[in-house]
Amino acid sequence: MPSAPEDHLSGFVVAIDGPSGSGKSSVSKQVARTLGYGYLDTGAMYRALAWWCLSENVDLTDPEAVTAAAHRLPLSIGTDPDDPTVTVGGVDVTAAIRETRISTNVSAVAGVIPVRELMRVLQRRLISEAGAADGGVVAEGRDITTVVAPDAPVRILLTASEEARLARRSTELHGDADEASVEATRAQIVDRDKADSAVSEFSVAADGVTTIDTSHLDFEGSVRAVLQVVGAAQA
Ligand SMILES: Nc1ncnc2c1ncn2[C@@H]1O[C@H](COP(=O)(O)OP(=O)(O)O)[C@@H](O)[C@H]1O
Numbered sequence: 001m002p003s004a005p006e007d008h009l010s011g012f013v014v015a016i017d018g019p020s021g022s023g024k025s026s027v028s029k030q031v032a033r034t035l036g037y038g039y040l041d042t043g044a045m046y047r048a049l050a051w052w053c054l055s056e057n058v059d060l061t062d063p064e065a066v067t068a069a070a071h072r073l074p075l076s077i078g079t080d081p082d083d084p085t086v087t088v089g090g091v092d093v094t095a096a097i098r099e100t101r102i103s104t105n106v107s108a109v110a111g112v113i114p115v116r117e118l119m120r121v122l123q124r125r126l127i128s129e130a131g132a133a134d135g136g137v138v139a140e141g142r143d144i145t146t147v148v149a150p151d152a153p154v155r156i157l158l159t160a161s162e163e164a165r166l167a168r169r170s171t172e173l174h175g176d177a178d179e180a181s182v183e184a185t186r187a188q189i190v191d192r193d194k195a196d197s198a199v200s201e202f203s204v205a206a207d208g209v210t211t212i213d214t215s216h217l218d219f220e221g222s223v224r225a226v227l228q229v230v231g232a233a234q235a
């Protein structure tokens, strides 16, 4: 039986939220590796649901149909930072959920409130299981610091300027941050964040949440900044 969301989370939980391209996934994974903790990519869970809806021809404009699909979702997600494999019904969708067709449709499923309630219960269970197994877990998304794990001892909002986020995603997707590549990336970053911010607040830190602005940090600097916050909380 899934744990009630109110149940105490096992292990030391590091909750990280932020907009697209702020470095949540890459930084969280490296922090988890360094600490020997588990890693939970909650965005991958919404992406897996979007993938499942598309493959089952579920009407993404119908919240009830999307909610029913979420109840049936045969999801398995790995919490090893070196192998965060995502499978749906036994199919490895780890790479497929990063495709543009998923990025452009994922907000439609993430915007359905009953889906978010279901995900919150599942995410708390996964966080607790990984925390119990590894002593701690780094969980990242849009509402981890506020809704999924507001009780976590470390809560961080990872931000970066729109310019920096666009350049990073553009380089990742197109191998370049020239004007054309940045423009081609804009819809994936700016428009999606706008849609996602209708259901979660991830541009301003909630009370007790530490903001880390990575605009002028390189990747290693961002990892160090997060580890410093964790170290201070554990001292
Ligand atoms: N501080 C940083 N400086 C430069 N590049 C970064 C930094 N953090 C992440 N990146 C790079 O930016 C891209 C997007 O990071 P990612 O972790 O996927 O962000 P998010 O999960 O917030 O969308 C990746 O290619 C990553 O390697």
Ligand SMILES: Nc1ccn([C@H]2C[C@H](O)[C@@H](COP(=O)(O)OP(=O)(O)O)O2)c(=O)n1
Pocket (backbone or CB within 6 Å): 019, 020, 021, 024, 025, 042, 043, 044, 046, 047, 106, 107, 110, 140, 141, 142, 143, 144, 192, 196, 200
């Ligand atoms: N806790 C979460 C995590 C992600 N989401 C939504 C918002 C995003 O558009 C999608 C995909 O998230 P993901 O973190 O993979 O997206 P980015 O890699 O940051 O671009 O899921 C959410 O609503 N709540």
